[in-house]
Amino acid sequence: MMEYKDFCHYSGLFSVASYEQKETMTNSVTHFDYSHVMAMESRKRAQLINSLGGFKSVCLIGTIDGVAAANVAIFNSIFHIGANPPLIAFIVRPDSVDRHTLSNILETGVYTINHLNEHIYKQAHQTSARYAKEISEFDATGLTPEFKHEWKAPFVKESRIQMGVEFKQRIDIALNGTIMVMGEIKHIYFPSDCLCVDGFIDIEKANTITCSGLDSYHTTHRLGRLSYAKPDSFPSLVSLTYEINELG
Amino acid sequence: MMEYKDFCHYSGLFSVASYEQKETMTNSVTHFDYSHVMAMESRKRAQLINSLGGFKSVCLIGTIDGVAAANVAIFNSIFHIGANPPLIAFIVRPDSVDRHTLSNILETGVYTINHLNEHIYKQAHQTSARYAKEISEFDATGLTPEFKHEWKAPFVKESRIQMGVEFKQRIDIALNGTIMVMGEIKHIYFPSDCLCVDGFIDIEKANTITCSGLDSYHTTHRLGRLSYAKPDSFPSLVSLTYEINELG
Numbered sequence: 021m022m023e024y025k026d027f028c029h030y031s032g033l034f035s036v037a038s039y040e041q042k043e044t045m046t047n048s049v050t051h052f053d054y055s056h057v058m059a060m061e062s063r064k065r066a067q068l069i070n071s072l073g074g075f076k077s078v079c080l081i082g083t084i085d086g087v088a089a090a091n092v093a094i095f096n097s098i099f100h101i102g103a104n105p106p107l108i109a110f111i112v113r114p115d116s117v118d119r120h121t122l123s124n125i126l127e128t129g130v131y132t133i134n135h136l137n138e139h140i141y142k143q144a145h146q147t148s149a150r151y152a153k154e155i156s157e158f159d160a161t162g163l164t165p166e167f168k169h170e171w172k173a174p175f176v177k178e179s180r181i182q183m184g185v186e187f188k189q190r191i192d193i194a195l196n197g198t199i200m201v202m203g204e205i206k207h208i209y210f211p212s213d214c215l216c217v218d219g220f221i222d223i224e225k226a227n228t229i230t231c232s233g234l235d236s237y238h239t240t241h242r243l244g245r246l247s248y249a250k251p252d253s254f255p256s257l258v259s260l261t262y263e264i265n266e267l268g
Numbered sequence: 269m270m271e272y273k274d275f276c277h278y279s280g281l282f283s284v285a286s287y288e289q290k291e292t293m294t295n296s297v298t299h300f301d302y303s304h305v306m307a308m309e310s311r312k313r314a315q316l317i318n319s320l321g322g323f324k325s326v327c328l329i330g331t332i333d334g335v336a337a338a339n340v341a342i343f344n345s346i347f348h349i350g351a352n353p354p355l356i357a358f359i360v361r362p363d364s365v366d367r368h369t370l371s372n373i374l375e376t377g378v379y380t381i382n383h384l385n386e387h388i389y390k391q392a393h394q395t396s397a398r399y400a401k402e403i404s405e406f407d408a409t410g411l412t413p414e415f416k417h418e419w420k421a422p423f424v425k426e427s428r429i430q431m432g433v434e435f436k437q438r439i440d441i442a443l444n445g446t447i448m449v450m451g452e453i454k455h456i457y458f459p460s461d462c463l464c465v466d467g468f469i470d471i472e473k474a475n476t477i478t479c480s481g482l483d484s485y486h487t488t489h490r491l492g493r494l495s496y497a498k499p500d501s502f503p504s505l506v507s508l509t510y511e512i513n514e515l516g
Contacts, residue, residue: 047459048459048460048461049457049458049459049460050457050458050459050460050463051417051455051456051457052455052456053417053454053455053456054354054452054453054454054455057354057453057456058352058353060467062351062352063466063467064466064467065351065352065354065467066351066352066467067464067466067467067468068351068456068467068468068469069348069350069351069354069356069453070348070351071467071468071469071470071471072348072354072356072429072431072453072456072469073325073346073347073348073356074324074325074326074327074346074383074471074476074478075323075324075325075471075476075477075478075488076322076323076324076325076347076348077321077322077323077324078322079322096348097347097348098321098322099321099324099345099347099359100317100318100320100321100324100344100345100359101359101441101443101444101446102317102361102443102444102446103310103313103314103316103317103318104306104310104313104314104444105306105443105444106302106305106313106317106320107443107444108317108320108321111347111348111349113350135322138491141491141494142494142502142503145494145497145503146497146502146503147497148497149497149498149499150498150499151499155499160499169299169301181320183320188443189442189443191439191441191448193349193439193450194437195349195350195353195355195436195437195450196349196350196352196353196355198349198350200448202441202443204302205302205305205317205320206301206302207299207300207301207302208299208300208301208305208316208320209297209298209299210297210298211295211296211297211298212296212297212298213296215298216315218311218312218315219308219311219312219313219314219315219316219319220315220316220319220481220482220484221316221319221320221481222319222484223319223322223323223480223481224480224484224486228322228323228480229323229491230322230323230478230488232471232472232476232488233468233469233471233493234468235493235494235495235496235506236468236470236472236490236492236493236494237490237491237492237493237494238472238488238489238490238491239488239489239491240323240478240480240486240487240488240489241486241487241488241489242484242485242486243386243389243477243485243486243487244484244485245481245483245484245485246389246390246393246483246484246485247483248483249393249394249395249396249397250397250398251397251398251399251403251408254390254394255390255393255394258483
């Protein structure tokens, strides 16, 4: 715990600005070291460390169990693994309500991943409440299960970008008992006017939102798309060209 | 490839809106299935599948090699693993410039993770160019290496949220040859006025940005923080209370 003895330890809020450079208050920098973080109250530490992960992909994952009861739960640790084959992953915490999602995926082999938008973020957040296993979060939160193309797991009808995913592998992370779940994307649904000619889907135009920490939700505003980086030039802004002209 | 024979296959841009419900053009939904995705040209597929991962945590990772040459590279697959201990991970693609980062981490055992902001996103993007191993991306892009608190790896001075991270584990993902790198957060630096009393760091206030796809960068606008979800109530908006009053 005290392996960084040469560093200043926590005594309230510790600012390094005083000895790094003279700055105004609004530019002061706080430094926390490992021993400070480990000494924090656990929920405060969870808020802090979750914030450091940056803006996250937050989605609703839809599943069914063996008797076709529908379940939906929010996850904020979705990440891209690769495009060929199209693989996507997320992290499950074993001590959480996420367990219903994991057990359903292991039982049926399929699930859906559905982007959040501004109109459903409160319902989406509410799916993280500890409902009993027999209660469907769809019913409890007012989200609508949508079954299509014979995919066994429910999509979230109110979501504008939806994926049907087939379970591929679980990796147990011994360091803290979490589980990484990987799957292959088998079906994709998205608003037709959001597809660009180079394959990019404009998820901002589709109203997809992001989150930070455990409970903060954010819309986005594009700074720009940048050209492919090459050593002999600097990146330039690239305009978006949609497959479908906005005027139809 | 043709396992979904009962679904319509690709012929240009395929919309399911016509048989799902009558909708206006702007509400039409495009459906791609697995065989369509796998038949796409590889860069187009990469753009498409990377978009589906949602808004991502995009950061600069700073390393040094055995002779203390500094390296910095952009990664858009950073994700939270857990808060106790504080673990963070990212994905490395073996066929990319990311390899310098990985070999340096394996050699020295330490690295830094630095959030992006609007002022450095072009330089950050440029670090993905295929520079020769002997060229420092710091020199090539104009970013500034910052060494502090005896941490061996360089922080990015222009970044407002920085972490010193110690390598813990690599997990090779057999499904596509990518590598997951996990580390423990040992040092945290952030603007003092961004810390809330509950431990949440307001990364939007710190000007942290997000990305989508391979090359699209976005600022954010908070919809709100939501209260902890409980089965018997609906989430409400929570106001942010900072440790340091904005008026000093």
